[in-house]
Amino acid sequence: MLLVKNGRVVDPVRQTEANLDVLLDADRIVEVGPPGRLSSKNGFEIFDASGLIVAPGFIDLHAHLREPGQESSETIETGTRAAARGGFTAVCCMPNTRPVNDNASVTGFILDRAKLAASVRVWPIGAASVGSKGEALAEIAAMKQAGIVAVSDDGRPIATAKLARQVMDYCRSLNLPVIEHAEDVSLAAGAVMREGVTSTRLGLPGMPAAAESVCVARDVQLAELTGARLHIAHLSAKASLEQVRAAKQRGLRVTCEVTPHHFTLVDEDVQYDSRYKMNPPLAAREDREALLAGLADGTVEAIATDHAPHEPALKDVEFDRAPFGVTGFETALALALEQLVHTGRITLMRLVELFTSGPARVLGLERTIAPNQPADLTIFSVDRNWTFHASESASKSRNTPFDGRSFKGGPVATVVGGKVVHALEESLHA
Amino acid sequence: MTHRFRDLLALEPLTAEELTFLLDQSQPFQEIQRHPLKKLATLRGKTVALAFFESSTRTRISFGTAASRLGSDTMNLQAEASSLKKGESLLDTVHTLDAMKPDCLVMRHASSGAADFVARHLEIPVINAGDGTHEHPSQGLLDALTIRDRKGTLSDLNVTILGDIQHSRVARSNLHLLGKFGCRFTLCGPAMWVPRELEQIGPRSVRRVFRIEEALDGADVVLVLRVQTERLHEPALSASDYILLYQLNAERLCLAKSDAIVLHPGPMNRGIEISSEVADGPQSCVLEQVANGIAVRMALLFLLIAGVPEEGTHPADEAQQSLKRATDMKDASHAAR
Numbered sequence: 001m002l003l004v005k006n007g008r009v010v011d012p013v014r015q016t017e018a019n020l021d022v023l024l025d026a027d028r029i030v031e032v033g034p035p036g037r038l039s040s041k042n043g044f045e046i047f048d049a050s051g052l053i054v055a056p057g058f059i060d061l062h063a064h065l066r067e068p069g070q071e072s073s074e075t076i077e078t079g080t081r082a083a084a085r086g087g088f089t090a091v092c093c094m095p096n097t098r099p100v101n102d103n104a105s106v107t108g109f110i111l112d113r114a115k116l117a118a119s120v121r122v123w124p125i126g127a128a129s130v131g132s133k134g135e136a137l138a139e140i141a142a143m144k145q146a147g148i149v150a151v152s153d154d155g156r157p158i159a160t161a162k163l164a165r166q167v168m169d170y171c172r173s174l175n176l177p178v179i180e181h182a183e184d185v186s187l188a189a190g191a192v193m194r195e196g197v198t199s200t201r202l203g204l205p206g207m208p209a210a211a212e213s214v215c216v217a218r219d220v221q222l223a224e225l226t227g228a229r230l231h232i233a234h235l236s237a238k239a240s241l242e243q244v245r246a247a248k249q250r251g252l253r254v255t256c257e258v259t260p261h262h263f264t265l266v267d268e269d270v271q272y273d274s275r276y277k278m279n280p281p282l283a284a285r286e287d288r289e290a291l292l293a294g295l296a297d298g299t300v301e302a303i304a305t306d307h308a309p310h311e312p313a314l315k316d317v318e319f320d321r322a323p324f325g326v327t328g329f330e331t332a333l334a335l336a337l338e339q340l341v342h343t344g345r346i347t348l349m350r351l352v353e354l355f356t357s358g359p360a361r362v363l364g365l366e367r368t369i370a371p372n373q374p375a376d377l378t379i380f381s382v383d384r385n386w387t388f389h390a391s392e393s394a395s396k397s398r399n400t401p402f403d404g405r406s407f408k409g410g411p412v413a414t415v416v417g418g419k420v421v422h423a424l425e426e427s428l429h430a
Numbered sequence: 431m432t433h434r435f436r437d438l439l440a441l442e443p444l445t446a447e448e449l450t451f452l453l454d455q456s457q458p459f460q461e462i463q464r465h466p467l468k469k470l471a472t473l474r475g476k477t478v479a480l481a482f483f484e485s486s487t488r489t490r491i492s493f494g495t496a497a498s499r500l501g502s503d504t505m506n507l508q509a510e511a512s513s514l515k516k517g518e519s520l521l522d523t524v525h526t527l528d529a530m531k532p533d534c535l536v537m538r539h540a541s542s543g544a545a546d547f548v549a550r551h552l553e554i555p556v557i558n559a560g561d562g563t564h565e566h567p568s569q570g571l572l573d574a575l576t577i578r579d580r581k582g583t584l585s586d587l588n589v590t591i592l593g594d595i596q597h598s599r600v601a602r603s604n605l606h607l608l609g610k611f612g613c614r615f616t617l618c619g620p621a622m623w624v625p626r627e628l629e630q631i632g633p634r635s636v637r638r639v640f641r642i643e644e645a646l647d648g649a650d651v652v653l654v655l656r657v658q659t660e661r662l663h664e665p666a667l668s669a670s671d672y673i674l675l676y677q678l679n680a681e682r683l684c685l686a687k688s689d690a691i692v693l694h695p696g697p698m699n700r701g702i703e704i705s706s707e708v709a710d711g712p713q714s715c716v717l718e719q720v721a722n723g724i725a726v727r728m729a730l731l732f733l734l735i736a737g738v739p740e741e742g743t744h745p746a747d748e749a750q751q752s753l754k755r756a757t758d759m760k761d762a763s764h765a766a767r
Contacts, residue, residue: 200627201442203542203564203599272543318520318541320562 001025002418004377006035007049011056012353013368022054024375024418032369047420049379052412052427055352056367057089057376059359060329061179061257062154062233062304065091065122067113068106069098074309074396076110077117079329081394082307084422086329087355087411089376090121091307092363095132096155102127102138107146119421120414121376123149123363125179128167134159137166144174149363152179154233157215164219168228177229177255177362182215182240183280192320194267194281202272204319209287212280213239220247223254231362232256234306236280238290245299255362256294257304260335261326263291265401274315274322275401278308292339295354296346302359305332309397327400331388333380334407341382342408348382375418379427382409437549437556438730440565441603442632446610452726453575455733458746459725460575462499472745473502476735479532481507481524482559483539488696488720489559489568493536496727500745502735505532524548533735542599555734563597569695570603572726576715577608577651579722580691584611590645590686591615592676593655593703594623600695602631604653609633618645619655619676620667642676649686654678654694657703669702679705683713691715 002024009020009032021038023031031038060083066074076093083091093110095101101110107124114122126143130136132153140151151171157180158164164180171178188207193199195206216232220243223230235241235256247254261278266285270276283291294300308325315322333355340346346354355378360367369377390403413423441449462468478497482490485508497504507527520539527535534555537545542562549556560566578584589608595601595617605615605628614635617624621640629636639645646652657672678692692704692714700706708714732745739745 195627197627197630200596200625201602201631203562203602272546313519316519316521318539318544318547320541320543 001030001041001043002045002047002375002415002420003038004047004049004054004379004415007052007054007379009054009369010348010352011369012349013357013366014370015349017349020054022369022377024377024415026375026418028375029369029371029373031371045420047379047413047415047423051381053348053380053382054369055378055380056356056369057374057416058087058333058355058378059090059092059363059367060088060305060307060332061092061231061302061359061362062259063091063093063307063329064096064309064325065093066309067097068109072396073311073314075117076113076122078394078396079307079309080114080118080120080122082327082329084119084414084416085394085411086305086331087333087378087380087414088120088329089378089414089416090123092123092125092149094125094152094154095127100127100131101125101143102130102132104139104142104146107143107148111147120416125150125152125154127151128153128158128178129163132156134163137170140170140176141174144176148176150177150179150231152181152233154179154181156185157181157183161218161222165222165226168222168226168230172226172228175364177231177364179231179233180215180219181233182212182219182235184211184214187211187214192277192281193270194283196267196284198267198270202270207281209237209239209283212237213243216240216243220244220252220254223247223252224250227253229253230255234259234262234280234304235300236262236283236287236291238287241290241294241299245294248299255301256299257302257359257362258291258295258300259304259306260328260332261401263288263295264335264339269401272319274317274319275326275399275403277319277322277324278306278326279324292345295340296350300354301362303332303336303354304359305329309395310399311397315397315399325399327393327395327397329395330393331400331402331405334388334410335402337382337409338407375415377415378411379413379415380409380411384409384412386410435734438567438734439545439549439556439558440606441567441570442565442606444610449571449574449607449610452571452729452733453578456571456575456722456726456729458744459728460722462728462746463721463724468499469501470499470745471501472732473497473500473735476502476533477505477531478502478731479505479507479527479530479535481527481535481537483509483520483537483544484560485509486538486560489538492720492723493559493727496724496731499724500728500731502533502731505530520544520548521551524552528552528554534731557730557734560599562599564599565603565606566599567603568723568727568730569600570607572719572723573604573653573693573695574607575722575726576693576719577691579718580715581650584608584613587613587650588648589613589615589651589653590649591617591653591655592642592645592678593619593657595619595628595655596623596625597658598655601653601655605636606632616645616649618642620672642678642682643685646682646685649690652678652683652686652690652692654692654704656695656697657699659699659702673702677703677705678708680707680711683708693719696720
């Protein structure tokens with residue numbers, strides 16, 4: 001049994017923000033009560049959360065753990081350790097591994113590896129099409145039985161409108177969300193950043209915002225046609241967000257996520273440094289403003305990292321030859337505090353929602369601090385001063401534009417299945 | 431002024447004063463090109479590494495000639511012959527070159543920012559000899575030197591650039607350099623090659639025009655860009671459309687000022703972006719550009735390897751003196767006869 005005491009519980013589902021103690025066993029939350037009231041017995045492990053926020057366990061809807069196949073960039077072990085350090089208790093891993101997670105045996109392999117080596121829960125996402133090649137439907141039902149929580153051909157869009165329609169029809173019957181990497185690949189062909197004054201100045205091929213929003217338009221209409229649950233991954237453009245907002249107003253089951261790098265940086269920040277290269281690329285200022293508004297007004301369900309590790313040998317090359325992607329687990333919460341809460345754009349309650357009940361809802365789950373809920377908690381500080389050093393990251397990779405950035409507030413301890421899987425040294429001596 | 435050029439990666443960050451300094455330093459080297467004896471000993475014992483990861487004839491020969499006229503040795507790496515085809519990374523390749531201890535690396539690469547990336551990893555000075563569609567600083571300088579020679583100034587000129595500006599590193603270097611001196615730019619070409627963003631990448635006065643007649647009106651300088659013939663093969667445009675709308679021919683050139691000059695970075699596609707009549711006409715500066723290229727590159731290699739010369743000790747003076755000595759000796763031997 002673990003007693004987390006003296007913390008400030010922030011729970012968006014119950015709309016509570018109060019000093020409460022939480023008692024957990026290895027499986028479930030057992031009891032929640034006012035400080036000092038819970039029956040503390042000998043042998044209980046105690047975590048003193050004085051001065052800290054206690055939230056339901058954070059869920060990351062979008063990450064790449066690279067196992068199987070690219071273990072030199074990340075493994076389930078290293079990736080989930082980084083996730084734990086970032087405060088995440090569950091990570092949805094995208095299927096673009098080698099081989100692609102497009103069948104139940106790969107799903108099973110990932111879950112077996114996770115059982116052995118993972119610090120946090122690993123929730124695989126299955127490919128929508130065989131090999132994510134956009135030709136034939138993957139064995140989605142078998143993967144669901146094996147444990148996938150959604151489908152996606154992430155890394156690329158579902159190739160054709162016809163296939164997207166079939167995937168949505170099928171996934172509706174299986175009650176699985178379809179997560180879409182929205183990109184018109186012909187508009188984005190050859191591009192390495194967002195098209196604009198900066199791409200023109202740097203002489204780097206750019207893709208217009210429409211490369212994303214054209215595909216979002218297609219998929220929203222197909223979601224309407226099929227009634228499927230459609231989730232737009234790493235949404236970056238104002239025009240895409242407007243379509244999601246309109247779809248919601250029409251009552252469609254369309255949701256979206258935004259990454260910390262997209263709500264923090266813009267295309268003007270891009271230098272000839274591949275740590276600024278990701279897909280979708282950093283967008284224009286007006287896009288970032290729109291994302292910030294969407295995070296505040298509820299159009300956006302979740303903050304997701306799109307943690308995309310690449311080992312230095314792959315990333316330390318000419319900008320246009322480098323693979324897309326940046327790491328994100330360990331800086332996500334701190335960036336959200338910096339950009340959203342400390343600036344007064346959103347409340348702490350809303351921030352917690354974006355990391356917990358928001359992503360849970362996308363997956364059809366609930367996330368709250370109450371008896372019988374999973375024994376997962378994220379404990380964080382809103383005022384601790386610290387500096388992120390990529391060299392100290394638990395990830396195998398270092399490809400982040402936030403190396404050396406100083407933060408106010410960030411993750412302190414992570415509880416998964418009633419166990420403290422990560423805690424800052426200082427928090428244990430409190 | 432003391433120079434602050436560790437590398438020369440782009441003209442964009444340089445001030446008008448620094449650019450003037452580079453052009454002034456090039457001027458004495460122009461003289462040398464006209465001497466019967468062109469070789470100096472200034473960089474004797476030094477080595478310039480020429481790494482061309484993208485094929486190039488004229489720029490590579492120009493830098494190579496500039497290095498040898500300064501007395502320097504060169505080491506050559508060409509993409510075809512390099513281990514890049516064997517999968518070696520750019521960083522490994524330049525570290526290997528660096529281990530052979532050159533004093534300067536001149537590099538061309540098809541990726542924008544490649545020189546910038548390499549310079550962050552090397553101690554020796556790096557000269558960007560063209561990176562993707564970003565910049566071609568030595569070309570910008572030699573164009574400016576040519577314009578300054580012909581026009582006597584770089585200020586207050588109307589400069590018209592014709593062609594695929596979006597994909598031109600020459601256009602960017604010219605915009606940044608001439609923009610610092612207050613030139614007014616007219617960019618003209620098919621709309622997809624002249625995006626609106628070009629108006630905002632640097633100089634204050636840039637306008638886009640899609641009719642060549644309008645673009646040439648009142649021009650002091652016409653910079654014709656090479657049409658990358660492979661781009662014509664994109665579905666975007668046919669060669670005959672390009673010729674119809676944008677070729678610089680004698681009739682159209684009459685719309686520019688009567689003393690307008692024509693520049694082209696070469697190699698030219700005669701009959702596509704420029705007519706032979708214009709290319710070979712009195713307003714064309716194409717061959718002067720080539721000659722000035724060596725002078726500019728000698729100045730760059732000299733400044734980056736040896737540093738700024740003290741007042742009155744420009745290396746080109748050495749050549750003047752040796753030439754004088756040679757002439758004196760010749761005269762003396764004639765007199766003795």
